[in-house]
Amino acid sequence: QVQLVESGGGLVQAGGSLRLSCAASGRTFSSHAMGWFRQAPGKEREFVAAIKWTGGRTYYADSVKGRLTISRDNAKNTVVLQMNSLKPEDTAVYRCAAAARYLSDYNLQDPSGSFYGYWGQGTQVTVSS
Numbered sequence: 776q777v778q779l780v781e782s783g784g785g786l787v788q789a790g791g792s793l794r795l796s797c798a799a800s801g802r803t804f805s806s807h808a809m810g811w812f813r814q815a816p817g818k819e820r821e822f823v824a825a826i827k828w829t830g831g832r833t834y835y836a837d838s839v840k841g842r843l844t845i846s847r848d849n850a851k852n853t854v855v856l857q858m859n860s861l862k863p864e865d866t867a868v869y870r871c872a873a874a875a876r877y878l879s880d881y882n883l884q885d886p887s888g889s890f891y892g893y894w895g896q897g898t899q900v901t902v903s904s
Contacts, residue, residue: 776801777799777873777875778799778800778801779797779798779799779872779873779894780797780798780800780895781870781895782795783795783898784869784898784900785900785901786903787900787903788902788903789904790860790861792858792860793861794856794858795856795898796855796856797856798851798853799852799854806873806875807827807828807876808826808873808878808883809825809826809871809873810823810826810871810874810883810891811823811824811856811872813868813869813870813900814868814870819886820888821886822884822888824836824843824844825884826847826854827883831846833845836884839858839865841860842858842859842860843856843857843858844856856869856871858900861900862902863902863903864902865900866900866901868898868899869898870894870895871894871895872891872894873893873894874891875893876892
């Protein structure tokens with residue numbers, strides 16, 4: 776069983792920054808990639824960013840490119856989402872997810888997140904205008 780625990784959400788003014796962390800644990804944790812997704816009230820889940828454990832290749836939604844940065848710490852099994860220049864439209868519940876098996880670049884970024892097998896409980900990010 777793999778557990779993912781997010782932390783770092785909160786309330787911030789537009790233009791501010793937040794840093795989200797996702798710590799993975801469990802018996803013999805091994806992941807191909809980890810991603811961040813978000814869902815705002817009344818909206819569908821959307822892909823935010825992903826990173827491959829091996830090689831560290833990163834992927835971003837167009838709406839967050841240049842403002843959000845995903846990184847990993849392999850030794851700590853932790854993925855970090857650094858969020859800068861936040862906008863009110865970034866307000867959502869952010870969840871991290873882990874993919875244990877290989878995913879294509881296309882499936883890694885699928886907005887439904889259905890190709891990821893493990894999910895955290897989510898952390899609220901609220902950006903005030």
